[in-house]
Amino acid sequence: MLGLMQDRPLTLPHVFHRAEQFFGHKQLITATPAGTVETTTVADWAVRVRRLATVLDELGVSADGRVGTFCWNTARHLELYLAVPCTGRVLHTLNLRLFPDQLVYVANHAEDEVVVVERSLLGLFWPHVDRLETVRHVVVIDDGAPTEIPDDPRIRHYEELLAAADPHAGRFVVDDENAAAAMCYTSGTTGNPKGVVYSHRSTLLHSLATLFADGVGLGERDVVLPVVPMFHANAWGLPYGRLLAGSSMVLPGPGMSPDAILSLMAEHRVTVAAGVPTIWMGLLPRLADYDLSALRTVLCGGSAVPKVLSEGFRSAIGLPLLQGWGMTETSPVASLGLLRTVHDDLSTDEQADVRAMQGPAVPLVDLRIADPESGEEQPWDGVSTGEVQAAGPWIAAEYHRGEGGGVQFTDDGWLRTGDVAVVDRHGYVKLVDRTKDLIKSGGEWISSVDLENEIMAHPKVAEAAVIAIAHEKWVERPLACVVVEPGEQLTADELIGFLADRVAKWWLPEAVEFIDEVPKTSVGKFSKKTLREKFGGYQVATPDV
Amino acid sequence: MLGLMQDRPLTLPHVFHRAEQFFGHKQLITATPAGTVETTTVADWAVRVRRLATVLDELGVSADGRVGTFCWNTARHLELYLAVPCTGRVLHTLNLRLFPDQLVYVANHAEDEVVVVERSLLGLFWPHVDRLETVRHVVVIDDGAPTEIPDDPRIRHYEELLAAADPHAGRFVVDDENAAAAMCYTSGTTGNPKGVVYSHRSTLLHSLATLFADGVGLGERDVVLPVVPMFHANAWGLPYGRLLAGSSMVLPGPGMSPDAILSLMAEHRVTVAAGVPTIWMGLLPRLADYDLSALRTVLCGGSAVPKVLSEGFRSAIGLPLLQGWGMTETSPVASLGLLRTVHDDLSTDEQADVRAMQGPAVPLVDLRIADPESGEEQPWDGVSTGEVQAAGPWIAAEYHRGEGGGVQFTDDGWLRTGDVAVVDRHGYVKLVDRTKDLIKSGGEWISSVDLENEIMAHPKVAEAAVIAIAHEKWVERPLACVVVEPGEQLTADELIGFLADRVAKWWLPEAVEFIDEVPKTSVGKFSKKTLREKFGGYQVATPDV
Structure with missing residues (x-):
């Protein structure tokens, strides 16, 4: 002994x-x-x-x-x-x-x-x-x-x-x-x-x-x-x-008004502030009106931090947002998107891209990515996608009253986060989708989030959500639900033509539906569940491509 | 559940x-x-x-x-x-x-x-x-x-x-x-x-x-x-x-030569260095010869950090030493002497005094001071002394093979460090002695270290160690073992006279012995054990004061 x-x-x-x-x-x-x-x-x-x-x-x-x-x-x-x-x-x-x-x-x-x-x-x-x-x-x-x-x-x-x-x-x-x-x-x-x-x-x-x-x-x-x-x-x-x-x-x-928060930050010489992107989005136009010189860290999490938001902070006050990633089940901090010495030689824009990632696991947390179906661990090569799984002393092992067992936890006890990501060779996680929003077309995964981003890059698109619809040959195909900017006109053909240069051919939406707005959940996220209910038995009007 | x-x-x-x-x-x-x-x-x-x-x-x-x-x-x-x-x-x-x-x-x-x-x-x-x-x-x-x-x-x-x-x-x-x-x-x-x-x-x-x-x-x-x-x-x-x-x-x-260490620090742009006071003492005269501009923290521990050493670093490179305190039994870091906002308004010299303290407990470690005999906990008032006791997840509960139980650990499981300290109201620990070196004279504690410092303040004293000798009336009294600077002459009366203005009357050494050098342990500390053996049956030559 x-x-x-x-x-x-x-x-x-x-x-x-x-x-x-x-x-x-x-x-x-x-x-x-x-x-x-x-x-x-x-x-x-x-x-x-x-x-x-x-x-x-x-x-x-x-x-x-x-x-x-x-x-x-x-x-x-x-x-x-x-x-x-x-x-x-x-x-x-x-x-x-x-x-x-x-x-x-x-x-x-x-x-x-x-x-x-x-x-x-x-x-x-x-x-x-x-x-x-x-x-x-x-x-x-x-x-x-x-x-x-x-x-x-x-x-x-x-x-x-x-x-x-x-x-x-x-x-x-x-x-x-x-x-x-x-x-x-x-x-x-x-x-x-x-x-x-x-x-x-x-x-x-x-x-x-x-x-x-x-x-x-x-x-x-x-x-x-x-x-x-x-x-x-x-x-x-x-x-x-x-x-x-x-x-x-x-x-x-x-x-929670921008002025209320900015006044507190300025008056009390706040050094560290933390909030979700929506909060910082609201503050962005007003940053220059307050003395925020004491501020050294603005932590942002809860949903992915848009690059433009972080860069907006950097332009206005010299301080990009520090992105944290996690969820209720991870206490929540599982990763933090700090730049490291390997990023020192990148251009300003490339550094902003790194900050828009979710970053590497913090000490004591282990992350891995695995195929959502087979469970096979995927390499950290910046290309392979997989569901993020988490282990560590502050990660949930089960839910209250034992709920979620067998579904949200792997056989070896890791949490299945439901987030899909690629991980680069330095361990930086980049979320690409939620597992339930992925589209499996002909055995290959299509990221609904990536496709949405490409659609929203069209100047006439206000917002867009992509969901899977059933398909006889390819099992699933993407349906684009698109909200057009007020006063603009857009056709499905025009949008598909725009996308043709930007995504692989098999990623092109099977169909486009124009809607008045994307339904939202109580916390303001896209409610794809509502869209799926609405477009449940969707029939494609055109023959197979 | x-x-x-x-x-x-x-x-x-x-x-x-x-x-x-x-x-x-x-x-x-x-x-x-x-x-x-x-x-x-x-x-x-x-x-x-x-x-x-x-x-x-x-x-x-x-x-x-x-x-x-x-x-x-x-x-x-x-x-x-x-x-x-x-x-x-x-x-x-x-x-x-x-x-x-x-x-x-x-x-x-x-x-x-x-x-x-x-x-x-x-x-x-x-x-x-x-x-x-x-x-x-x-x-x-x-x-x-x-x-x-x-x-x-x-x-x-x-x-x-x-x-x-x-x-x-x-x-x-x-x-x-x-x-x-x-x-x-x-x-x-x-x-x-x-x-x-x-x-x-x-x-x-x-x-x-x-x-x-x-x-x-x-x-x-x-x-x-x-x-x-x-x-x-x-x-x-x-x-x-x-x-x-x-x-x-x-x-x-x-x-371990100063030049070898300084060369490494300069050439490899070292930001954090850590060592015992002896090491930094050796580097001090050479600091200006090297480019140490990357350095941000110099951690120092293992024995109390002299104020003059830390201030020497501050003068030379703008960076005082960061004092850590602990021992093998505490893994070892138990406290760190960082300045806090309460010290911002102190003078430069007062701040140096704070840095010469051992500092407050680090997170997860609990420290308290207690009377070495009664075990009664002492207040954090900057005056009351007591043995430092430590608890925490990286503090020893016993020694290998169960040695030291009952002696080095309290009934409620805290480590008795053997160090005697005062603690100020901000929780800053200041070591004043080792318990075994304290002198209990007439029921009151005399700090051998404090007394040594006062003796060594005499310009003719090279070094001095104070130990307890048995005394019929007061149980213990201090014996000063003094090494005189080469080429100087010093008498016991001259030293006692010097001390009379500097310490309480009952702290005055009962006797003074002039020795050639203070015996040292293998790690260079004063070996009071050797002195106690030498002066074991010491008879005071003068009548009671």
Whole structure:
């Protein structure tokens, strides 16, 4: 028997106690619905976390009970981020943008015992409360919004509960690092949302990755603004990472307008900001109006980052976007698109192309690509495509209640991400499609996304979505669903002629349908499911090519 | 039952495969005894690691057998760093500076089956080989030194073995993250050296800490020069950290002269260098003669970093030393002395004082100070002293074969470091003594180090060591052992008079002994053990003060 290292669990109490011990003087700044900001220190926040821990006991939340949150990005939400898992309970961040039926489904599926709701969000939440089967208390955080608070025995008031509670004494202890700390449901473009359950270990390790110099590299001197919602997959690890590093934090609350965000960035000298492409798209025209000289990293993820957006930031403020890739099931950060020394000799435009890729796996994560049908691993040659599969200590092994087994996970335990990519010899992932959107024509894969990009390159096309239609000879063929720019005229022949120089002949759409708009999901992505339903029994009007 | 994250172990094969997959083109540069450099790529190095894995099988090394290394910092040593633990064996780095009896003791105590020795070191190693009870093979790496290789059946040739071996195919797998990966013996100023056994988990987590932006922050663009020997506690995590990050690496081999190191730094545009104070002390007068403009971090540890040394670097090249603190038992990095925003308003001199402290605990490590006798935890007030105790996933829980239990570890499992410190309110540790060197006079602690510093402030004192002598009334009192500057005269009364203004009256030495030199240990530290033996039954010549 050899000697041993200490068996210290990787659990979130370490994050809390580190912040409390070292960074009590650092600031937490939250924008309110009224347009003002509330500033608190980590020391005061930590006392509130300790009080909240006692409140959870007093509310009778089970030892591993789920506590739902229906909140913006606020310092109070961050109190829940720590108090819930540090007392052994499980934080269930409810997505504010879920359709009502999905909201009810996930709260019931997770068996939430308590839901904490910000007053400004009661209008979205309260109408569905009678369908929530396990929720005993709805704790309202009064964020100053004028929303009426229902007179109902289930309603409890966050500040009253905290004021009446003694702070938890001594250190928090969670011994089992594999215990659940938090959960988050996938947005689910097909079927019901599925629950991903993060362990203390996965969450802490994922948070450490926010500290890596080749990456976001959070440090004590940073001022971090997560625009990415805290109800999305751990807000990309920034809340816990920020506490470990001792960074200051600015939380935007409900204010998502470009000016609201830009004002916060300028006024509080934000150094690191993180959000989805749509947010940065909105800010792009206004960047020059604000002093963003403190900014050093703008993290962008959630969907592929358009090259033009990243380049727009680079032109305006000298700072391209840093692309991160992942999903709820990957905690979410799996890869980051930082340039490396091998890219130093590329032209500016080529470097922008590299930044538009999803980048190489971060440390502790393994990625591979495999044929979606045979499962055979594909080479990293920049040409071969395959489904991205992921393994690592912060990648899901299954969904809550064992759902998704056998379909979304391989026999050797890797996550099937559903994303299709090529990987170059330096390990840079470039997404080309979703597996379910690929078109298999005559045994060869056609990327619907690549074909859409070529169609959208036509100046008269506003947007386009490509789906597979059944074909007797080739099994599947592409159907182009095209929205024409207002006031323009376009024919199928004209479009096919345009494409003939740009794609292989067998990639040319079998048919073109002109539509008024591409249907979208609740989070704004193309809903190809709706298109498939609409064009289910599509009959090609022309003979085989 | 909640859903789960993947049970992916934190083991060193991840480090190897990450480097092989992503960083095959990066360089490993080793200085040879002949004064030339050998350059290899990670891709070529990785093939050699795979061959070495097969060699270990062919040599019949047990499944968890110990493989000793008696090597400089070289690319071949780095091959052993990976091949040994990635095949489940345990790397035992033998300290080149051990006295022969200690070398024999540790190799036997660890039950080394094979020792890999560089040819230039055979002269130090081979004379003791017949006393090694478990070693079956001595594998010689021919580094071009002219040392004669004995004609002995135990001798095997590293390059011949590699050339004849097939590379290990497929991925390395170590399933148990708590399995031993490496071991290192303490230098042991008292009693026999004790073995610290690092697990895969502890080693990988400790290596991640080298990537943190607030710290060394290794990145792909770095060129890392570990002057700290690879036989010292994981070379401070740099070899594995460098492979995770993809940094280039420069290895100094046996060349430890200031010019040899400075030439490597200048020629290879080193960005991060790491070594003990003695090394940097030697470089200080020569810094201006070399182009060190690529350098961004000079890490210094192993013993307290003198303020004057760090300030010397700052004056010469604009870069103070970054102090790290730890010991073999802490893997070793436990704290890092980076300045934080709270120090921004301090004067340059005050900032230098902060840098001369050992700094706050790094993420995942917990430190506390406690009374060495009662064990009572002491406040972080910058005044209260206590023994530093450490907890964390890369801190030892016991020594090899269970030695040290009950003495070096607290009841709640923290390591007693033997270092005495004060901690300020920001968590910055400042070492003031070793517990065994403290003097307890009338129930109050006297710091021997503080007292030594005051004595050495006298212009006629070359060096001084203070030890405790028995005292009937006060239990212990300080005895000053003083070396006078050559050609100077100093009396006890003159020294006591000098001290009277500088320390509390009860700190004044009970007696002063003038000696020719302070005895040193094998690593150059004051050997107070020798002084205590010499002055064991010391009788104070003067009546009680």
